[in-house]
Amino acid sequence: MDDARHDKGSAPDYRLGAGGIMLSNAWYYALPAHDLAQGAMRHCTLLGEPVLVGRGADGKVFALRDTCPHRGTLLSKGKFDGREVECPYHGWRFATDGRCTAIPSQTADQRPQPSDIRAVTFPVAERQGNIWVFMGTQVGALPPVPEVPAIGDRFQFHVAVAFDCNIDLAVIGLMDPAHGAFVHRSALWRKEDSIHEKAKAFSPLPEKEGLGWRMDRHTASRNSRAYRLFLGGAPETEISYHLPSVRIEHARTPKYNYCGLTACTPITPERTMVHHVMYWDVPGGMLLKAIMEPLTRRFLDQDRRAVLDMQEGLAFDPPTMLVQDADTQTRWYYRLKREALAAQAENRAARNPITPVTLRWRS
Ligand code: FES
Numbered sequence: 324m325d326d327a328r329h330d331k332g333s334a335p336d337y338r339l340g341a342g343g344i345m346l347s348n349a350w351y352y353a354l355p356a357h358d359l360a361q362g363a364m365r366h367c368t369l370l371g372e373p374v375l376v377g378r379g380a381d382g383k384v385f386a387l388r389d390t391c392p393h394r395g396t397l398l399s400k401g402k403f404d405g406r407e408v409e410c411p412y413h414g415w416r417f418a419t420d421g422r423c424t425a426i427p428s429q430t431a432d433q434r435p436q437p438s439d440i441r442a443v444t445f446p447v448a449e450r451q452g453n454i455w456v457f458m459g460t461q462v463g464a465l466p467p468v469p470e471v472p473a474i475g476d477r478f479q480f481h482v483a484v485a486f487d488c489n490i491d492l493a494v495i496g497l498m499d500p501a502h503g504a505f506v507h508r509s510a511l512w513r514k515e516d517s518i519h520e521k522a523k524a525f526s527p528l529p530e531k532e533g534l535g536w537r538m539d540r541h542t543a544s545r546n547s548r549a550y551r552l553f554l555g556g557a558p559e560t561e562i563s564y565h566l567p568s569v570r571i572e573h574a575r576t577p578k579y580n581y582c583g584l585t586a587c588t589p590i591t592p593e594r595t596m597v598h599h600v601m602y603w604d605v606p607g608g609m610l611l612k613a614i615m616e617p618l619t620r621r622f623l624d625q626d627r628r629a630v631l632d633m634q635e636g637l638a639f640d641p642p643t644m645l646v647q648d649a650d651t652q653t654r655w656y657y658r659l660k661r662e663a664l665a666a667q668a669e670n671r672a673a674r675n676p677i678t679p680v681t682l683r684w685r686s
């Protein structure tokens with residue numbers, strides 16, 4: 324029933340969209356590694372939780388819940404000497420693994436003593452210039468940390484734009500394949516009259532990569548002019564989408580590679596941070612970076628405005644529809660999310676319901 328090719332457009336489950344459930348037990352993009360110097364700490368709100376992300380004197384990244392176990396003060400407002408975080412209110416101290424090491428107000432015979440107290444920690448990972456925090460209660464082996472293929476160390480730049488909407492609207496707004504010629508209209512990139520029919524093969528992600536799908540490797544569309552300009556030839560592109568909210572694009576020509584990583588992190592149910600990181604091994608990168616960074620920012624801002632316009636309309640609770648096949652990925656997103664939530668509730672492994680299919684649309 325849910326196979327989009329046999330489904331003539333149906334009402335989307337915007338209940339889920341309206342709720343914008345923030346999926347736990349997943350890695351979420353917190354901040355780029357270059358924003359966290361040795362001995363520094365930062366406050367991040369991730370999925371409504373206060374998180375302190377820091378980098379110790381040893382260079383290692385750690386994450387603590389950013390509220391003091393004593394009276395809830397933000398620990399990130401305190402001091403960090405590269406080994407211990409000191410709360411600004413009464414000076415309780417915490418090691419980077421969450422151990423409490425000092426409670427200055429306590430006499431030796433009083434409780435609690437530091438050994439009675441522990442700050443909550445979160446698993447954290449630094450990969451390819453990105454810092455990810457695992458938000459959830461899952462024990463045992465954690466899912467793989469999102470990574471781009473082929474050119475992992477060629478980090479070029481990071482751009483973040485806050486969308487004042489829930490995670491679902493941000494994700495489906497960005498993944499939508501049919502808005503380019505309208506939302507991103509520009510002389511360089513897209514024009515309305517460049518719209519043409521496309522057929523793309525999709526397949527489910529291999530099980531070890533989690534829930535998601537892949538647009539199989541294909542030669543990039545002929546109206547993607549910028550690729551040609553910068554990569555010097557017709558690139559082959561592969562795009563994968565990983566639940567909850569990571570999209571990875573890999574383009575390669577005979578000579579060069581380019582990767583884009585887009586990660587949406589729910590800050591609260593009404594606010595989502597969209598991170599975009601680019602990698603490439605094209606020489607002369609400084610010029611390319613000078614062009615691409617503001618362009619990316621502009622693109623994301625166009626997406627942000629498009630999504631907010633949709634959100635404003637949806638506030639009237641209008642009837643809406645999902646069409647074939649341009650809206651199939653949106654439908655998949657909701658299906659996979661429902662499956663992930665059901666699997667968590669039933670304490671079982673999630674099953675990917677997607678089967679290989681070729682989707683056709685005009686864009
Ligand atoms: S609130 Fe942190 S030490 Fe009291």
Ligand SMILES: [Fe+2]
Nearest residue numbers: 496497506626
């Ligand atoms: Fe877009």
